[in-house]
Amino acid sequence: MHEMGVAMQIIEIAQASIPADMADARVARVNLKVGKLSAIVADSLRFCFEVVARETPLAGAELHIEEVPVQARCNACRHEWTIDQPAFACPDCKSGDITLLSGRELDIESLELAEEDA
Amino acid sequence: MLLDGINRIRAYHHKDGHDHHHPHPGDGPVETRSSGTREIKVVRRVLDANEIMAEANRERFAAQNIFVLNLMSSPGSGKTTTLEKTLRHLMRDYRCAVIVGDICTTADADRLAASGAPVVQINTDEFGGDCHLAAHVIEKALGGLDLAAIDILIVENIGNLVCPAEFDIGEDKRAVILSVTEGEDKPLKYPLMFRECDAALLNKIDLLPYLEDFDVKLAADNIRQIHPGIPVFETSAKTEEGFEGWLDWLRDSAKEKLG
Known part of the structure; x- marks a missing residue:
């Protein structure tokens, strides 16, 4: 439900990341990593991004979303596994003392700028 | 590569x-x-800006020696009533203040002000009708409080089990309220919220006699399945049944910080 604000942040960070000597460049694609545990709906985010990107160097840019699985490590037995169900205890030793290694991401990885002469 | x-x-x-x-x-x-x-x-x-502001809030709270609780739940689970009753107890020992977030209306602030605690109402429609309180909104609200005269600050977040879990506001502890009329499966449907919180309240247990299908144990088990070891308090904000455990947890958490 806060995808509009997230889309605005993406545009702000992306615009600030374009090097000064490429200020006129058009952004073709934004590569985003979104953890499966983050409170983001990819389709809503794409829709909001498209709307907010209008009249910015990101107009028409593709928002590429890489979903990051929820990886966990058990602090008791060191077992590592992927959490794909709503259960957060170690499947091996049943300990609930776990560390999430991934799944909370909401990161801009990179931008792809269209070559002017391309 | x-x-x-x-x-x-x-x-x-x-x-x-x-x-x-x-x-x-x-x-x-x-x-x-x-x-x-x-x-x-x-x-x-992407949420860097919020994290930086949350950290600034946290430093400010530390400097003023204030314990901050972020209270979250879905709409209608009993946040405001729980808070009214909680304040009544806590204010015997601590100077409390409240920041209450709603998209519209000041109804909750009016109710909470009756406790005698300073209350700042945030209406997020000023901020685009946001579904959560972000760190910069809290920072703005702090302007309306005398921080030197506060021991415990409770933030009543927007009623929503999704978005508030994503936004650090600089708090020390987070608590979530689930009411028995919402269904036992909610923790499994909103795992991030129950994962992120330090304590959970299973509220409105005074209604259990009218809810033959609600399984309290299953609801608590589901919360612990998402967050093993989390304290779960079965409470009725209306009758204050089960409040001792919740208040003890809150006092212990505050003591940890305030000494």
Whole structure:
């Protein structure tokens, strides 16, 4: 439900990341990593991004979303596994003392700028 | 790997307080790709701005020696009533204040002000009708409070089990309220919220005699399945049944910080 604000942040960070000597460049694609545990709906985010990107160097840019699985490590037995169900205890030793290694991401990885002469 | 051997920029701003380099325009490596585009590495958290502001809030609370609780739940689960009753008890020992978030209306603030605690109402329609309280909104609300005269600050977040879980506001502890009329499966449907919270209240247990189908044990088990070890308090904000455990947890958490 806060995808509009997230889309605005993406545009702000992306615009600030374009090097000064490429200020006129058009952004073709934004590569985003979104953890499966983050409170983001990819389709809503794409829709909001498209709307907010209008009249910015990101107009028409593709928002590429890489979903990051929820990886966990058990602090008791060191077992590592992927959490794909709503259960957060170690499947091996049943300990609930776990560390999430991934799944909370909401990161801009990179931008792809269209070559002017391309 | 696209950028092997090139100095990469890592700009993650972690909650753990480590220092990280923040990139500036133009200092990212640029690579020409065969597809006719040039890739610029960014590697930044989208919610960086919120994290930075949350950290600033946290430092401010630490400097003023204030314990901060972020109270979250879905709409209608009994947040405001729980808070009214909680304040009544806590205010015997602590100077309390409240920041209450709603999209519209000041109804909750009016109810909470009756406790005698200073209350700041935030209506997020000023901020675009946001579904959560972000750190900068809290920072703004702090302007309406005398921080030197507060021991415990409770933030009543917007009623929503999704978005508030994503936004650090600089709090010390987070608690979530689930009411028995909402269904036992809610923790499984909103795992991030129950994962992120330090305590859970299973509220409105005074209604259990009218809810033959609600399984209290299953609801508590589901919460613990998402967050093993989390304290779960079965409460009725109406009758204050089960409040001792919740108040003890709150007092212990406050003591940990305030000494």
